[in-house]
Amino acid sequence: MRYSEENDQIRVRREKIEQYRQAGVEPYGGPFLPRERAATLVAEFSAREGTRVRVAGRLRALRSHGKLSFADLWDESGKIQLLVGEDRVGQAAYQLWQMLDLGDLIGAEGRLMKTRRGEVSVEVQEFRLLAKALRPLPDKWAGLKDVELRYRYRYLDLISNETSRRTFILRSQIVQAIRRFFIDRGYLEVETPVLHPIAGGANARPFTTYHNALEMPLYLRIAPELYLKRLLVGGFEKVFEIGKNFRNEGIDTRHNPEFTALEAYEAYGDARSMMELTEEMVATVARQVLGTETVVYQGREIVLTPPWPRVTMREALVRFGGVDPEDVQTEAGLVRAATARGLQLEKATYGEKLAELFEQLVEPWLIQPIFITEYPVEISPLAKRMPDDPRFTDRFEPYICGQEIGNGFSELNDPIDQRERFLAQAAARQAGDEEAHMMDEDFLRALEYGMPPAGGLGIGIDRLVMLLTDSPSIRDVLLFPQLRPDER
């Protein structure tokens, strides 16, 4: 798996470094500015033909014909061919040229021309070694297929696999489009702490760390929610944050211990205004980045165009799970429905059982975008209750391809109810639920000054990127996914 430290190819390249230095050539030279992009020169050939151009990049292919050589030079934009002749650069320089290896980074200057076969090329007059590559690159044509190597040595993946390169370029464009979407709507982008004295805002186990000077333990945030809502108290009316959350949980195709989340809050809004924002945002981002609101994910066509249907969790159980409308209203009914399907409900209360049955029976069917609404209060400790039924909260989760891609609700701004919710969470914690929320007196104090009614939204950026780039694993959209160190 690991490159051996001493193989023949590395040895030869090390020796060449010495030879270059003896010839007065610095093998790690530079700078090399100004320079032009390969793809631009190819695209603008007719206007640039015959002019002197400078390019820099990595040698990916060499075709030597004795005293004339061709090479493919790749930069971020793409490829351009170099034509290097002994008669054009001189004997001494040509000898140095012949010492170059695949993977070396070089700069070249010369006349832009077309070869007999019609390939746009730089007829090199001067070239400079900018960085000698000691290790051989993955095979140009077979590429780098081993997924472990692709994750562990992402730079090689980016060199070798165009689809990987494209995914991460798209990811950048997606995040940029999201940012623009919110800023265009008058949202203020903010940054709140990652180091939390109390880890709040989500049900999750945190990572712990320690601050030496303060002599106190700190948590890496599991969500920015409680800080963002303090900003609503402070008078900012529309805020959003894009940043990393950290959850001390398992790793699989949909989870990485650190992941990127978007959270947005709108004062005087509610769950409905946030649902509209969500569907509009996702469709807009897709349109701007991919040029379409219809995407294909793992062979299935997904139409992101708003509006997305809104179905309560109970309705969804009836409609998608085939559960009797009477049964979804009571705990006994839920148990009956589960038993009839050979399922067992392990949770304690009506609300928890409802969510449990929903996950088992309904989630896999939610392929096209849909909002599931009215979540049980037990599992929604920061959401406002439905005015007509205190068992439920005015909360929603957008589902696409059977996956939750986010979470939003009318924010609970009643400090007395919020304190009771925290107390219930504290009791669950006491009973051994390590993911239950911690009591946050400082946050309650903020609510006691008055927080405007508000809608809040959280979106898992990585999962959205997976959807928009047709990536089956979260690791495909993380440049450096979490791996165990390679001790082999």
Added chain:
RNA sequence: GAGCCGAUAGCUCAGUAGGUAGAGCAGCGGACUUUUAAUCCGCGGGUCGAGGGUUCGAUUCCCUCUCGGCUCACCA
């Protein structure tokens, strides 16, 4: 955390019914002034993931471990 699958040259892979392994590309030497995965001739390169066991002999069979993938459980 559990189950299943995988790890052979720098890369991509084949193979050994147990007798220490091959190909293509890459590399090295040579020929070659318009190639496009250039071509032609020749040549090296592997502790077959690690450790232990069985065996005259293990890359191959057995056990343990490491790393990775997938599925499940938990979660976004």
